[in-house]
Amino acid sequence: MRVLLSTIGSRGEVQPVIALAVQLREAGHEAVVCAPPDFREWAGSLGVTYVGVGPELRATAMRTEGVVPTAEQRRTMIEGTVAAQFAAVRAAAEGCDVIVGGGALAIAAGSVAEERGIGYVYAAFAPLTLPSPHHAPPVFGLPGEEPADSPLDNRTLWAQDAQRWNAMWGAALDAQRGAAGLAPVGDVSRHLFTGTPWLAADPTLAPWPGSSELEVWQTGAWMLTDHRPLPAEVREFLDAGDPPVFFGFGSMHAPAGIARTAVAAARALGRRAIIARGWAGLSLDEAAPDCLLIGEVNQQALFRRVAAVVHHGGAGTTTTAAAAGAPQVVVPRMFDQFYFARRVDRLGNGRAHGGGEPTVDSLTAALGRALEPGTAEAAHALAGRIRTDGASLAARRLVAG
Structure with a gap:
């Protein structure tokens, strides 16, 4: 079996999928990780096949610290990252039987799986990122400042969150899907998360609170055993x-x-x-x-x-x-x-x-x-x-x- 593990993010997103890749390899299967190039050398040291996507995050993050993009700049960045993901994930998915999208910014994973007619699994790394009436969606605020509580109920907040996903990612995602002969996505977050997501978080530390809309399987955190001695x-x-x-x-x-x-x-x-x-x-x-x-x-x-x-x-x-x-x-x-x-x-x-x-x-x-x-x-x-x-x-x- 050959599995593609796709994620976008820093070490917090990449390390779990590398842990899964190592487990698959030890069980006699093939695994390919498609993620930002920052971690290519580390993955290689573990024997994990790695395909880079996009620019190095560390350099980009340091260069753009404190910079607020204009609406046009944000649109251009979104179109660029979605196009880059589709290109990299398509190439890496060659010969694969299933694609795992790790984290919500793996925008292309589900569509490429659909295009190739293979399986797709979405994995979240924290329960808060999956829709539930028991918590509000996470939002970005000023660094270090927790966003204020909203007077709205959680279902309303998740509906608003879905609208934000559509407004931010819908056009760029549908453009790539249309070029591949796929139908437009009406609900971006639902398309990414599916109705049966996996939750790669520890059930004691970060339990799934439940939802009538999602069938969540909580696996426990995907931890990579580190055998290196301390310096x-x-x-x-x-x-x-x-x-x-x-x-x-x-x-x-x-x-x-x-x-x-x-x-x-x-x-x-x-x-x-x-x-x-x-x-x-x-x-x-x-x-x-x-x-x-x-x-x-x-x-x-x-x-x-x-x-x-x-x-x-x-x-x-x-x-x-x-x-x-x-x-x-x-x-x-x-x-x-x-x-x-x-x-x-x-x-x-x-x-x-x-x-x-x-x-x-x-x-x-x-x-x-x-x-x-x-x-x-x-x-x-x-x-x-x-x-x-x-x-x-x-x-x-x-x-x-």
């Missing part, structure tokens, strides 16, 4: 004192001055700090024995040895920290990160940082609560409930048809 400098730093606090914001634009704020908050609580550079390129003002600046490392191994993990609330980082039993402080920046912040707070395995940009005082307060013995106990207990077989279950179901 020597990281091991030496860990061995040199009490467990430090990890601070990292992954592929996100980090809050202004966050490295300085993080070090000050850790020191206020008598803790050492590990700062991950991430895509934001965080740096320290000066070298100090109680701080370590690191690049990309095995977080599964690192998080088992830290006192707490302070992060942006991406699905992958939240799940990895939960599985490691590490208390968390979630400083959400956008979209579904606010959902994961609330879940961590509710489960008691960490704390959500309040709205607004973190200050030394606010981050110290949130970190102090996360370091309390009760939070550590809750985090340790929760770790045993986090499933790690989601990608394996998904692979078996794909093969079974």
